Amino acid sequence: MDLSNLKAPEPNKKNRKRIGRGQGSGYGGHTVGKGHNGQRARSGFKERFWFEGGQMPLQRRIPKWGFTNNFRTEYVAVNVGTIDLFLEAGKLKDPVISLDDLIEAGLAGKGDLVKLLGDGDIEKSIEIEVHNASKSAKKKVEDAGGSVSFIEN
Incomplete structure (x- = not known):
């Protein structure tokens, strides 16, 4: 065959x-x-x-509702309490925290815009560098003896 x-x-x-x-x-x-x-x-x-x-x-x-703003600026939210936890765990350096430190710690991605929010408390004095911050977050950081500096988008 x-x-x-x-x-x-x-x-x-x-x-x-x-x-x-x-x-x-x-x-x-x-x-x-x-x-x-x-x-x-x-x-x-x-x-x-x-x-x-x-x-x-x-x-x-199907029904349609709502509105999507195409020009909205999307931020990654990082809370003051989270920063404090990361400082205690040793994942962030103490006095000055830059955007690169936040990316390295996994709190933000490489191209993300970061906004500091006021949930939680912070005891340590830090200088933090972010794109934006809420009033309550800025107040909590300044009350602890630190400062918030902003990066241009």
Whole structure:
């Protein structure tokens, strides 16, 4: 037995449809095997994945609400209490905390803008460098004897 003796099984010998080759082909003139007209029978028809055959599409049926501001500035929130915990654990250096230190400690990503928020308490005097800060966070840091400096976005 070798490749020259092999034969295809009987069902595999079926000829393909040769549409558009005249009436005698069985798929010839007029509708060419595509039924009677309709959008899908036309040349150039491409069915989009959202197409629902003429019924009201899902993206138009569901209710819409709210507003998305495309110009919003997204900040990564870092709380004063979190800074204090990281200082106690030794993950941040004591007197001066730069943006690179926050990234290295895992509190922010490389391209993130950081905002200091006032949740929690801080006892140590620190100088911290962030893009923005809430009033309460700035007050808590300054009350502990530290300062907050801002980086331009």
